Amino acid sequence: MSSAEVARSRFGHRLVQAAAAASAVVALVALSAANAGAFSRATAARQAVQCPSDVCKPVGTGWNDPSDALPDHLGNLYVADLAGGNGTLWRLDRAGKKTTVATGIGSTGSLLAWGDPDTIYGTNYGTVPGSTHEAEKYGDLWKANVRTGKLTHIPVQGITHPSGIVLDTPTTAYVTADGATPQENALYRVDLTTGDATQLQSGFASVAGLTLDRTRGWILVTVPGAGETGPRGGVAAYDKSTGQLKGAWPVAGANNIEVDGKGTAYVTGGTLGQVYSLNLDSGAVQPQVTGLKSAWSVHMDVNTTYVTDIDGNHVYKITSLQPNGN
Incomplete structure (x- = not known):
């Protein structure tokens, strides 16, 4: 199985667990049904951006399973990629020069988040069967200093196969884990200084990425549902303090997510090859980007979306998405 297939199958191979999913998933399905009208009413009010095109251009070359691309305030782009065999964090500067920041970030599908301006945190899913090394088998978190290249792995207690990460404070992160059982498929709050984890929700058939809606105080989590090629999947919102479910919306093949702070989330659709906008006020869903082989991650920087x-082994820079785009 290729590294990309491993990454994709993380969310599809546990569909048999759906019947055992706990109340969090039941609530998601119920709320998704209530919002299904908003999904079906999504219109082509503006034509989706086609990739590649004049407004959606590939950046960098030589990518091998790029799983995330995180911009900084200086115009650099940091890309997690499998090139090199054990995961590499690259810097792509304004001029297009590509340099290695750190190697050994781990297996497929690593997702990234900023800590301080010099530190990127990421997930190592862990997919090495038969290994005696816990991080290789079950995954861990890591952080990399983008100035020095120092890479530090962070063991976490009780989390199997971490998938997505977002930081709330310099010492607190929220992490999704796509483990071996519904109980391990969960949302956690993690103390980055101690590695201690508090489970906020569990029982997902599968769970992928996440982000924070800081205006509402919500954690937005993507739930692939029936798999990336199936009709189900969606986004669930949880109160970041209590873990209480606050809302849910159907988005086909939902894989990863970013929010623009103006009431709109952007959700990648996996092998459906699209990126959708989700209006968190109205529930309206609309295709914004199309033409990809497997839309994995999305990040926004002012007027630019990555x-x-x-x-497809590409990282795309998109310059025409409308904010609050529904």
Whole structure:
């Protein structure tokens, strides 16, 4: 199985667990049904951006399963990629020069988040069967200093196969884990200084990325549902303090997510090859980007959006998405 197939199958191979999913998933399905009208009413009010095109251009070359692309305030782009065999964090500067920041970040599908301006945190899913090394088998978190290249792995207690990460404070992160059982498929709050984890929700058939809506105080989590090629999947919102479910919306093949702070989330659709906008006020869903082989991650920086196509081995820079785009 290729590295991209491993990354994709993380969310599809546990569909048999759906019947055992706990109340969090039941609530998601119920709320998704209530919002299904908003999904079906999504219109082509503006034509989706086609990739590649004049407004959606590939950046960098030589990518091998790029799983995330995170911009900084200086115009650099940091890309998690499998090139090199054990995971590499690259810097792509304004001029297009590509340099290695750190190697050994781990297996497929690593997702990134900023800590301080010099530190990127990421997830190592862990997919090495038969290994006696816990991080290789079950995954861990890591952080990399983008100035010095120092890479530090962070063991976490009780989390199997971490998938997504977002920081709330310099010492607190929220992490999704796509483990071996519904109980391990969960949302956690993690103390980055101690590695201690508090489970906020569990029982997902599968769970992928996440982000924070800081205006509402919500954690937005993507739930692939019936798999990336199936009709189900969606986004669930949880109160970041209590873990209480606050809302849910159907988004086909939902894989990863970013929010623009103006009531709109942007959700990648996996092998459906699209990026959708989700209006968190109205529930309206609308395709915004199309033409990708496998839309994996999305990040926004002022008027620019970066999307990774993990199967197409491209990182795209998009300059025409409308804020609050519904």
